[in-house]
């Protein structure tokens with residue numbers, strides 16, 4: 001009887017071992033040493049992270065059976081791929097994967113319970129922290145909670161959906177290239193609004209064709225390069241740099257003169273940071289719009305007005321003299 005039990009235990013241990021060997025997987029790591037060295041400059045966890053990057057940083061990984069040497073190559077789908085370059089350029093570059101994910105992810109296939117674990121949210125770490133007071137996380141969360149996305153899907157929408165955990169970095173706050181910031185910020189919205197695969201994970205609604213729904217806007221391509229989606233889709237916020245209350249579509253800005261006028265709303269949104277700095281430096285409000293972008297109607301500058309009046313006057317005088325000269329010549 002006892003012997004039989006031992007045999008059963010032996011057999012099951014063997015098959016468990018075989019199973020583990022079967023699912024044990026290897027991936028072609030082989031990242032050049034100089035690339036790793038560059039990442040070590042910004043992170044203390046490069047080697048640790050490679051445990052995960054050997055699959056999640058590659059487009060494919062391998063399932064290896066060590067007993068038979070059989071190897072199967074499998075794809076890592078785009079959704080599960082993390083670019084090292086983006087990760088080590090993000091705000092949280094000096095994080096280990098295990099700061100946010102369970103160490104049990106070292107097991108593959110990853111078990112179900114750790115997949116369903118609650119994730120930290122931004123406020124868990126940044127809330128009530130003086131070091132980050134300038135960002136006003138609490139105020140941002142307040143606005144976010146009243147915006148359409150969490151209202152439509154409170155369970156699954158979160159700050160992480162726009163601030164991708166492995167790539168997000170601040171941009172507008174210290175932008176040196178406004179166009180690049182605009183394109184970075186718009187890419188956040190477009191990661192769902194131009195990708196139905198992502199969009200449909202959060203709603204049963206039909207896909208929204210952004211180009212069609214904005215075809216009332218002339219020169220759409222230029223507009224999307226020159227303003228961010230949030231300029232038209234959020235309520236202006238006096239206290240935070242990036243307004244976070246995304247309003248229902250009926251309340252989006254459609255009126256051209258909200259931007260194309262001397263008190264353009266862009267001063268309180270896109271150019272907020274720059275216009276403040278410019279005001280401090282030069283003492284007048286139009287500085288940024290004058291320097292960085294030409295917005296029809298918004299560029300009402302006293303000196304330009306005077307100069308154009310003078311030019312107009314000169315042209316008029318020239319015409320008058322010319323006409324008089326012709327009349328006298330005829331006579």
Ligand code: HEC
Pocket residue numbers: 025026027051052053054055056061075076080097098101103105106108109110115
């Ligand atoms: C052998 C390759 C491999 C390694 C090593 C690996 N993963 Fe994965 N991981 C995958 C694949 C393939 C998927 C997608 C298929 C799936 O969900 O099982 C995945 C999915 C995930 C998911 C998404 C789970 C879900 O259901 O949403 C997370 C999170 C994850 N891995 C984290 C990690 C972390 C953290 C590490 C490092 C400790 C790691 N993985 C190591 C291959 C790997």
Ligand code: HEC
Pocket residue numbers: 049052053056079080081082087092095096097098099100101119120160161165166
């Ligand atoms: C600052 C916290 C944080 C760090 C650090 C972090 N993750 Fe994540 N990760 C998350 C969150 C949050 C999610 C869920 C994202 C969501 O809900 O959209 C996630 C999701 C994932 C997924 C599922 C697919 C996806 O991208 O949504 C994978 C795979 C993954 N992480 C792997 C890793 C690996 C590998 C590392 C280390 C190189 C890492 N994570 C570091 C917070 C983090």
Ligand code: HEC
Pocket residue numbers: 091092093094099120121122123124125126135159160163170
């Ligand atoms: C697990 C804790 C944790 C979570 C969750 C977290 N952060 Fe952070 N975050 C940090 C730490 C720590 C730093 C400082 C990193 C450093 O200096 O290397 C940081 C840095 C930042 C910075 C840059 C600050 C600066 O002045 O350089 C921003 C912005 C930021 N986080 C935003 C967010 C947002 C948005 C979320 C949610 C989507 C979030 N964080 C979630 C811990 C966290």
Ligand code: HEC
Pocket residue numbers: 122123134135137140141142144145149158159160161162163169170171172173181185188230241242244246
């Ligand atoms: C619908 C998309 C979206 C959601 C959801 C979202 N954000 Fe943002 N957030 C943005 C965009 C776009 C920016 C501008 C990024 C940039 O240029 O720096 C931003 C910027 C920020 C910044 C930097 C602001 C600064 O002053 O530099 C912080 C901090 C932040 N968000 C925190 C949060 C927190 C916390 C949540 C959840 C309560 C959240 N965000 C949810 C889109 C979003």
Ligand code: HEC
Pocket residue numbers: 148149152161162188189190191192193198199200202203204205229230233246247248249250
């Ligand atoms: C993670 C995916 C995701 C991101 C990122 C995202 N959205 Fe959405 N958005 C959705 C989904 C899903 C809906 C549909 C919600 C519903 O009604 O079920 C939606 C709906 C909307 C609507 C329509 C609301 C209405 O009244 O019908 C607007 C406007 C909108 N989003 C703007 C934005 C802007 C601006 C950004 C960037 C700052 C953004 N979204 C980023 C997923 C996203």
Ligand code: HEC
Pocket residue numbers: 186189190193208210213214217223224227228229230231232233249250252253254
């Ligand atoms: C110049 C202002 C403006 C800009 C910039 C803008 N939108 Fe809109 N958007 C609107 C208006 C106005 C509507 C409502 C149109 C309607 O109801 O016919 C709208 C509608 C939408 C809808 C809802 C469409 C529907 O049928 O449910 C979404 C989603 C959306 N915009 C996303 C975006 C995204 C993403 C960007 C950035 C790439 C963006 N918008 C840029 C003004 C703007």
Ligand code: HEC
Pocket residue numbers: 216217218219222223226227231232253254255256257258259260266293294295296
């Ligand atoms: C959210 C602010 C905003 C709104 C709303 C807006 N615009 Fe614009 N518009 C801009 C900006 C910024 C530019 C780009 C200026 C530049 O960089 O050349 C621009 C450029 C233009 C141009 C191109 C000028 C050129 O140099 O070719 C035209 C035409 C125009 N807008 C007309 C309109 C009309 C008509 C509407 C209303 C249906 C409208 N805009 C609504 C901000 C806005």
